[in-house]
Amino acid sequence: MPELPEVETVRRGLQSQVLKAKVAQIDVLYSKMITGNVDEFVKKLKGCRIEAIDRRGKYLLIRFSQGLTVISHLRMEGKYFVEKREKPVEKHTHIIFELTDGRQLRYNDVRKFGRMQLIKTGTEDMVPSIKKLGPEPTADKFDKQLFYTDLMKRKKAIKTALLDQTLVAGIGNIYADEILWLSKVNPQTPCNHLTKKETTLIREKTIEELAAAVEAGGTTIRSYIDAFQHSGSFQFNLHVYGKKGQPCERCQTPIEKIVVGQRGTHFCPNCQKVK
Ligand SMILES: [Zn+2]
Structure with missing residues (x-):
């Protein structure tokens, strides 16, 4: 998608x-x-x-x-x-x-x-x-304090919340997994258990990651090629998505794949520990 x-x-x-x-x-x-x-x-x-x-x-x-x-x-x-x-x-x-x-x-x-x-x-x-869309994930539109306040009202897993377009617009399954790996947050963490420091980091990584992916022309997975037959190159910058069993780039622990909110979810069990 x-x-x-x-x-x-x-x-x-x-x-x-x-x-x-x-x-x-x-x-x-x-x-x-x-x-x-x-x-x-x-x-x-x-x-x-x-x-x-x-x-x-x-x-x-x-x-x-x-x-x-x-x-x-x-x-x-x-x-x-x-x-x-x-x-x-x-x-x-x-x-x-x-x-x-x-x-x-x-x-x-x-x-x-x-x-x-x-x-x-x-x-x-x-x-x-x-x-109903949440803010665009850019530094000027994606407010740090509002993001924190919204997350504190939610009990669902942070992975599920990131896919909810009312929290912040534009994130799907691939980038949600990447953002949480970059933030070292376990995807199953209930939103209201996150610290302010963690929500601040998730916001920063969201902004950075999506901007970097835009610059790379997006991610090309399987046959997805954009309208003009160009394929994006961001798949070469992914760290966890689609990498089940491969060593984590930071700690060499094999990446695991679980289901969170009915979506396949990739994470490093060592860098992204359950709290
Ligand atoms: Zn790791």
């Missing part, structure tokens, strides 16, 4: 390829991909220009002229491709934005879990999925 760094990589790719492009027509081949009225989606976007590509958490916000925004959530496997019109449409392409310059912006999704929703620009904070 793409997490913040992978979605940000898609955003940058789209920005470099389709900014200012004008929509001639839209083909919706799988209507369930659109939240809301499909005819309206097609009719309203026809003739609009792509003016910007923004992101909030794991959501892309494609800004069109006429004050319109498409909220796009890639979920498990959603991908964008920009192709010449002549190129045959791939099997899992579900939405095609025909551009006036002869290209097509194609949305491809093997699992069909992704969703697009058309809204008026500026009303995104009223859309429930966006409204």
Whole structure:
């Protein structure tokens, strides 16, 4: 599942390829991909220009002229491709934005879990999925004190809390494991048992790790390749994720994999002791 760094990589790719492009027509081949009225989606976007590509958490916000925004959530496997019109449409392409310059912006999704929703620009904070998002994991938006206060109200494991997009936006399974290893905190630790020092460190590592992953173009696991066929390189910077049985880089203890909140979780039993 793409997490913040992978979605940000898609955003940058789209920005470099389709900014200012004008929509001639839209083909919706799988209507369930659109939240809301499909005819309206097609009719309203026809003739609009792509003016910007923004992101909030794991959501892309494609800004069109006429004050319109498409909220796009890639979920498990959603991908964008920009192709010449002549190129045959791939099997899992579900939405095609025909551009006036002869290209097509194609949305491809093997699992069909992704969703697009058309809204008026500026009303995104009223859309429930966006409204409930916690802060972006950046130094200026991710407040140290609020993070601590929020965690002290939670009894669930810190691993589970990091995946909860209402606490902080953008973290998925890979980066949650990495952040906790970097912070030397056991993933099963109940949030309200963490010390202030630990929550401060988790916040710092979250900001650093996601920024580093964005710079590397995200993590490429299995077949996940971004919209423009580039694969990110952050998989070479992972310390615990997918490394069960391999020695911890800090202490050589074999990395263990357990289940926390129904999610596979990697950690070092020596560096990340249960308190
Ligand atoms: Zn270790």
